[in-house]
Amino acid sequence: MNGIFYFSSTGNSLYIAEQIKAELGGEIRYIPKFAGEVNAYDKIIIVSPIHSFGLPTLVYDFLSNMNSTKPLYIVLNCGGMQANAPYYTYQLCKEKGLNIRSVQVVMMPEIYTLSFSQPKFVINMVLRKAPKRIKPVIAAIRDDKEIVVPKPKKDKWTPKHLENRKIWHMLAKDFSITENCTDCLKCVRICPVGNIKRKNGQIIFGDKCVACLSCYHRCPERAIVYQDKRKKDRYINPLVEEDNIGADQL
Ligand SMILES: Cc1cc2nc3c(=O)[nH]c(=O)nc-3n(C[C@H](O)[C@H](O)[C@H](O)COP(=O)(O)O)c2cc1C
Ligand code: SF4
Ligand code: SF4
Structure with missing residues (x-):
């Protein structure tokens, strides 16, 4: 059985996890609450947002503490600036001796909108395109396609990520x-x-x-x-049940 592990603040990663479950089957597990054994699953699929050109803290910790040789597939999603997060993630898996098969990225609506607003038509357009973008990602997991993420020639993003995570x-x-x-x-x-x-x-x-x-x-x-700004726009992925964000789906 597939173990589909996710972290999600506003439902974008959950939406992708649900699409994977619908196509490939498996159990959806919320990373911050997971206290079980990842090796109980045949394939391990992790769905995570990109945070500041790298991984969210809780996903980083989860991966770092994972001890498994089961095939591992990672699906990142971001607002359009993936930087070198795929290589950073791939490299982390290699360093930890994990059986990483692929790290793929899907574009979803941007949620780091503390100081700017994403126009509604952009959000709607990204959501409309999401199913088409997710399809080949799921196919690569189903077919166990190995996708090696090459080392970037120059990486100015990962140092920024490592600085940002400190604050x-x-x-x-x-x-x-x-x-x-x-x-x-x-x-x-x-x-x-x-x-x-x-x-x-x-x-x-x-x-x-x-x-x-x-x-x-x-x-x-x-x-x-x-910062006392009275910005009005907030975002929750309209394609998931909000109550399912943070829940398992077995
Ligand atoms: C702290 C933080 C940092 C982020 N950094 C990036 C980034 O470096 N590049 C990017 O394209 N999107 C970035 N995003 C946007 C998210 O990756 C994106 O909106 C994702 O789809 C959110 O998924 P979720 O609803 O499952 O949490 C960031 C979001 C947060 C909260
Ligand atoms: S306090 Fe920080 S960690 Fe907690 S929900 Fe808000 S942004 Fe996330
Ligand atoms: S209304 Fe108040 S208590 Fe409820 S979520 Fe907002 S800040 Fe928290």
Whole structure:
């Protein structure tokens, strides 16, 4: 059976995981909550967003701690700037002795939109094209096609990634909560690292943030704002059930 492991803030990676399950079968498992044994699966498929030209912290940790010789397939997705994330990921798998078969990338709507807005027509266009872009990716996994990611001639992106990951934990320090907060505690529930708490009647952020932006995008009142900007646009992938983000599908 296929184990389809994913991390997802706004549902883009979950959408891809669901397409893979629909075509190839298997179980969908949410990486931050997975405490089982990856070797229980015949094929291991990991679906992850690209964060800052590399991997999200939790996916990096998951891969780094994996001990398996099962065939491993990785599907990254990003807002259009993959940089050298595929090579970085491929190389990490090789260093860890994993049986990496392919690292592929699919373009999905950009969610790192703290300081700019993605026009709606762009989001819709990317979503419309997604099924066609995902199809060959799934076929390569089904056919066990080996895809070697070559070393880039010059890599100015991976050093930037390694620098950026050192400051991710500080991102939430720039979040604040507006008067629109209804105290629903959804942000507390969905933060993948338990970085949001309610204390003395207030929502507060700790210092464990992994910069996933789940809370920012998914607060129903858009009450979490960045650097006090009152930007209105938020994004949740409309092709998934929001409640399934962060859940397993067995
Ligand atoms: C912290 C952070 C960093 C990101 N960095 C990149 C990047 O370097 N290049 C890119 O194209 N997209 C980047 N993105 C966008 C996401 O990779 C993209 O929107 C992805 O589809 C989100 O998937 P998800 O909803 O499953 O989390 C970033 C998003 C976040 C939250
Ligand atoms: S999700 Fe939004 S509305 Fe709900 S408690 Fe958090 S900040 Fe307040
Ligand atoms: S505080 Fe928000 S951005 Fe930071 S890890 Fe938690 S959900 Fe993600």
